[in-house]
Amino acid sequence: MEPAISDQVVLVTPQGEARGTLLKSEAHGTDTPLHLGFSCHVIDGRGRVLVTRRALSKRTWPGVWTNSFCGHPGPGEGWEDAVRRHGMSELGLAIHEVVSALPDFQYRATDASGVVENEICPVFTASAEDLPEPNLHEVVETAWVAPHDLRSAVEAAPWAFSPWMVLQIPQMPLYGGTPSSDASPGV
Template sequence: MSPQGPGTAVDVDDEVVLLDPDRRPCGTAPRLAVHGLDTPLHLAFSSYLFDAAGRLLVTRRALGKRTWPGVWTNSCCGHPRPGEDIALAVERRVDQELRLALTDLHCALPDFAYRATAADGLVENEVCPVYVARAVGDPDPDPAEVVEWRWVDWESYRQAALAAPWALSPWSVDQMTAFGQAAHPLTAALRAVG
């Protein structure tokens, strides 16, 4: 499902999957209510999208976002709905937020998890598998989600995460560390399945 028009918030009443300390589903909660000062562990995902030239799509979160507004980050993040396959959730959210289709979607960091606290005390606490994919075309983002976007060189973004972590979302910085010295995660993922 795509937004009905620019600035349209999508799926504001989505439920997120709550997880126990062993990362097993243990319930659900409304997405808008789950993020607070004591956010329970829940399931999410991150994605890193690349164009045909191998450049990474980075996005700047809209200023109206509740968590980390105006911060540069990876291509797209979201939460799978209860019972929804995570890869399908990635495709759904990328379509909603960026109006992009994907090819070569692969899970690159299946066990990634993080906890981060924003300056206002808001907490993210997620088990967040990280996906990589090829994007078809340029994004046409929902302005309620993304205020700016750019295609950048993978190594340049990795170096920015190391040199100026305060300038990027904390999950993206942690994911760059988890990717390590990988020359290009999409190439590595395609090689692994090829």
């Protein structure tokens, strides 16, 4: 039986070209291959951003505060479909107005346990009207915060947040940032 789309990551070349798939459970380790991921920053009707605290059972960065949600598109899955799927599965949110914010974002980071993230990771913003109903295997807490307050918190205590969010916020207009002119290649 073939693995479900949500159980696979798409492996890519440094130029962002697909070169195969790998089970998500096998993809992340001390020598994680470059693969596709994404991040999403959800905004409510009052202009606040949803931040989430990763579940304590997560393999990497457990208990760390991060953007609204992140994930991996499955093989052949479009970015917007992947964003909507993860918004529903992780937060029970119907996601609207998916917009590309940092199409060329890429990062590599190592967790305290030694597990590496290595992703071409476009960043999106989206809107949601409902309150989140977190999947507790993914998210243990949520908070809505003004964008400028989140940027201040990240600048004051970057160690308390996911490394990808720390890198994203200064580049995103939502937080008063400017996209980097030396962005890594993306898809």
